[in-house]
Amino acid sequence: MPAVSSSNRREFLYAGGAAALSLALNQKADAAGETAAGEWRNRNPEMSYRRLGRTNYMISEVVCGGNTIAPDNFRHVEEAIERGLNYLDTAPAYGRGKSEEGYAKVIAGAKRDRVFLNTKVSAWSSNRNELLRKIYDSLDEPAQKKIRADVQDELQRRRALDPDHICHYFDGQQEALEASLLANAVERRHGRSIDRRKNYRELVIHSVEKSLRVLGTDYLDLLMCPHGANSAYELTEFPETLEAFARLKKAGKVRHLGVSGHSDPAGVLQGAIAAGEYSAAMVAYNIVNRDYVDAALDAARKADLGVIAMKVARPCHHGRGNGRPNDPRRVAMIEKAVPGGLKVAQKCYLWVLRDARIAAVNSDLKNSQMVADNLPLAGRKVGGV
Numbered sequence: 001m002p003a004v005s006s007s008n009r010r011e012f013l014y015a016g017g018a019a020a021l022s023l024a025l026n027q028k029a030d031a032a033g034e035t036a037a038g039e040w041r042n043r044n045p046e047m048s049y050r051r052l053g054r055t056n057y058m059i060s061e062v063v064c065g066g067n068t069i070a071p072d073n074f075r076h077v078e079e080a081i082e083r084g085l086n087y088l089d090t091a092p093a094y095g096r097g098k099s100e101e102g103y104a105k106v107i108a109g110a111k112r113d114r115v116f117l118n119t120k121v122s123a124w125s126s127n128r129n130e131l132l133r134k135i136y137d138s139l140d141e142p143a144q145k146k147i148r149a150d151v152q153d154e155l156q157r158r159r160a161l162d163p164d165h166i167c168h169y170f171d172g173q174q175e176a177l178e179a180s181l182l183a184n185a186v187e188r189r190h191g192r193s194i195d196r197r198k199n200y201r202e203l204v205i206h207s208v209e210k211s212l213r214v215l216g217t218d219y220l221d222l223l224m225c226p227h228g229a230n231s232a233y234e235l236t237e238f239p240e241t242l243e244a245f246a247r248l249k250k251a252g253k254v255r256h257l258g259v260s261g262h263s264d265p266a267g268v269l270q271g272a273i274a275a276g277e278y279s280a281a282m283v284a285y286n287i288v289n290r291d292y293v294d295a296a297l298d299a300a301r302k303a304d305l306g307v308i309a310m311k312v313a314r315p316c317h318h319g320r321g322n323g324r325p326n327d328p329r330r331v332a333m334i335e336k337a338v339p340g341g342l343k344v345a346q347k348c349y350l351w352v353l354r355d356a357r358i359a360a361v362n363s364d365l366k367n368s369q370m371v372a373d374n375l376p377l378a379g380r381k382v383g384g385v
């Protein structure tokens with residue numbers, strides 16, 4: 001069960017609205033601050049930066065998500081870099097490889113040295129889930145029933161399907177969560193039949209080497225594995241992942257290890273802390289799921305695990321042209337917390353940036369208009385809303 005903030009803590013962080021936000025947003029990371037000794041790239045006086053945990057990277061408060069980047073849609077990322085953005089996020093699964101191809105054009109030549117670059121091991125979870133699903137399907141009904149009971153117990157214990165916890169950021173999110181938990185339950189009982197070296201170590205190495213070729217670079221500043229983790233188990237029970245990272249790091253191909261996760265972000269953060277080798281995590285965090293994540297963010301800060309917030313605006317603002325209306329209750333939450341004339345999505349970003357435990361917000365910058373809308377939010381005083 002997620003830890004819920006006390007009423008006093010909630011009053012301080014949230015009910016104070018613009019006053020609490022203004023206090024946090026005024027604390028910019030710059031040369032005069034305590035973070036000046038971090039590793040800097042593409043420093044621009046118009047951008048604000050924060051330290052990404054033990055990576056020591058000073059990253060722009062707004063970073064670029066890569067889901068819509070492609071070889072024919074990347075010029076606006078160059079515009080963002082000229083304005084001080086210095087962190088690019090991508091994955092082999094984005095656009096079926098088109099995102100990495102698009103970023104290859106962005107970082108070609110001298111621009112590689114201006115940005116921190118992250119990609120992921122997208123195949124890790126899907127490959128593992130498929131292998132263990134086949135084992136599940138081979139079991140008799142009584143054995144399957146026990147595994148299904150384990151999954152349901154886990155979902156209930158973590159309140160993982162609470163609407164304001166899972167938030168349903170994308171189609172298939174709940175199915176992906178349940179598939180991962182089923183894989184966990186099967187692996188606990190029958191995982192000895194899996195070729196762990198091939199599927200949990202070599203797969204990581206091969207994925208990274210392919211991504212490096214596509215991106216046209218010889219190293220990554222951050223590697224996220226798993227891509228889309230759904231539980232602490234996926235981070236703490238696979239030494240093969242850590243072995244692959246150690247091998248890649250020794251070869252100079254990867255500098256730091258991270259993880260991403262949409263569902264049960266607190267569990268993912270706790271797993272990254274417990275595993276001991278993770279330097280950063282990118283997890284869903286927003287005004288809607290805040291109480292489920294709050295205690296884990298405290299723990300991450302204490303452990304110096306850098307946190308990038310993603311799916312910051314999605315619960316209040318769908319923004320994908322899919323015809324889904326915004327939830328009036330959630331919109332009212334953000335309008336109350338961040339009064340003023342900004343767009344709903346911008347207010348969502350500002351609300352998260354008021355939190356000193358967060359290094360940056362991930363914005364899926366699709367075009368020049370979104371660059372113009374979202375980059376100026378870095379370091380913005382709420383009084384100017």
